[in-house]
Amino acid sequence: MVASMELAKEEGADLVELCIGSMSFSHISDIEQLLKHRLLPSIVSFRPSSPTNLCKCLQVLKLAIELDIEFVEIDLEVATEAVINEFMIKRSNTKIIVSGHLNGESPTTENLGNLIIDLQSTGADIIKLVVDVSYITDVAPIFHMLTHCQVPLIARAVGDRGLISQLLGPKYGAFLVWGSIGDKFVPGLPPLASIKQAYKLEYMNSDTKIFGVVSNPVGHSKGPLLHNPAFRHTGYNGIYVPLLVDDIEEFFRVYSCDDFGGFSVGIPHKEAALRFCDEVHPLAQSIGAVNTIVRRPTDGKLVGYNTDCEACITAIEDAFRGRYVASGQASHVSPIAGKLFVLVGAGGAGRAIAFGAKSRGARVVIFNRRFERAKALAKAVSGEALPYEYLEEFCPEKGMILANASAVGMEPNEDQTPVPKVSLKSYELVFDAVYTPRNTRLLQEAAEVGAVVVSGVEMFNRQALGQFKLFTGGLAPEDFMRKIILEQF
C-alpha cells in the first residue's frame, strides 16, 4: 500500500483511498504506522464483510479519526446513529463519508433518490453512491443526482460502462473522482495518468461541453488523446470522452440535452447513427453512414456528417502526388482517376471510401466478408462486388490501389492481414484504415514489396481535423494536432 501511495503521488493524485478492509494485518499498530506515514491526504475506508470484521472496521476508523486523517468512509449499513455520533464527537478535522451501494437494481432516479435520503439522514459530511451499471445510459440518473444533491456527493458507476461517471463527474459537481494507478486496469476507472495528461479534469466546470466517441468497443479509440489537448490549445471549454454504447437509439434518447455538443461515431454504429440524426449532410446521406454528429446550438437538432470520405481519399491522393511530383509526373487530375480501386470492407468506413473513390473516377471493386453488403455497396457506387474468397488471388492488372476498410488487423488481432504478402505485388498503393496499430501487418508487407503505403493514422488525422471544425465551429489547430499524432500514436 505504501508503494501504491508513492505511485499515486508520482502520478499527481490529490488524495488516495486506503481500503484497509482489503489488507491483511496482524496488529492495529501496523495500520497506525501506515496512516502516520501516509504520503498524501487520505480517505480511510473499511467495508466489513462479516460481524467479526465490524469490530475491526470500527477500530480502524476510530484510529483514523484519532490520527486526524482527512476523511474516513463508513458503509451505510453500519453507520448507525450511535456510531456516527461517536465519530462526530471524537473528530477534530476529519470529514465523515457515508457510502451506499446499489447493486442488482436498476439505478433509476427514484432508487438513487431514496438511497441519497438514507445517506443524508446519517448526518454525514459527504455522501457516496456506488452503483452497478449495465449500460452507459444508467449513468444519466447519477448525473441528475450530482447536480441536485444538497450535500457534497461522490458517485461511482461500477463497470466499463460507468467510465463517464468519473470523466464527467466534475462537470456535474462531484466532490471527487477516482483514477486507477500504474498499469492496473480497473473497469470504469480512467487511469490517473490520463486524467492528468489528456482529460485535465481540474479545468472542467459546469459550462464544459461534452463530446465523445460512440463506439463498441471503444477502448482502442485515440480520439481523447487528440481532441482534449486540441480543445485546450484553442481555449475551447470542451471534453472528449470514450462512450461505450450498446444501444445507440437509447443513448441519443437519454443524452439529449445541450451539454452533449457532438459525437464521433465508430464501430459498429456508423450506419445506424444516420437514422437518429434530424438532418444529414448530402454526402453522408449518399454514403449511408455518419462518423460525426453535431448538436446544432441554435435548435438542438442532431446533424450528421461524414468526414471519413475526404480524409481517406485526400490521404491517398497526396501520397500519389508526393511520388509523382518526385518523378516529374504531377497532374491536376486526381491520381486515383481511372485506377482499379480494390476495397476490402463494406461497413461505415468502407462505404465512405467507396463513394470517395467513385467521386474521383476510380473503378471500384468491393470484397466484404458478408457478400450481401459488398453487393449493396457496389450497386450504390456502380462498382463490382466479388466473393471474399477471391480476394487473395484477385490480380486482373498491375498498378491497382488496395484499401482495407475492414477491422482485420486491428488490435488485438495485429497478426492478421486481409491480403497475404504474395498477393500484394500487383498493388501500386496500399492503404489501411486500421490505425491501431499504426503500422499494420498489411502495411509492413506492402512496403516490403515496394508499394506506396498510406496509414490509417493519416486518415484519422484528417477526419479528426474535420470533426474538430464541426464540433467547435472554429479552425482546427492543424500543426498541433499533427504533432500529437506523430508523438503519441
Ligand SMILES: NC(=O)c1ccc[n+]([C@@H]2O[C@H](COP(=O)([O-])OP(=O)(O)OC[C@H]3O[C@@H](n4cnc5c(N)ncnc54)[C@H](OP(=O)(O)O)[C@@H]3O)[C@@H](O)[C@H]2O)c1
Ligand atoms: N483511420 C481512420 O480514421 C478510421 C476511420 C474509420 C474507421 N477506421 C477503421 O476501419 C475499420 C472498420 O471500421 P468501420 O467503422 O467501417 O466498422 P464497421 O462499420 O463495423 O465495419 C466493419 C467491417 O469490417 C469487416 N470485418 C470485421 N471483422 C472481420 C473479419 N474477421 N474478417 C473480415 N472482415 C471483417 C466487416 O465485415 P462484415 O460486413 O462481413 O461484418 C465490415 O466490413 C476499423 O478497424 C476502424 O478502426 C479507421
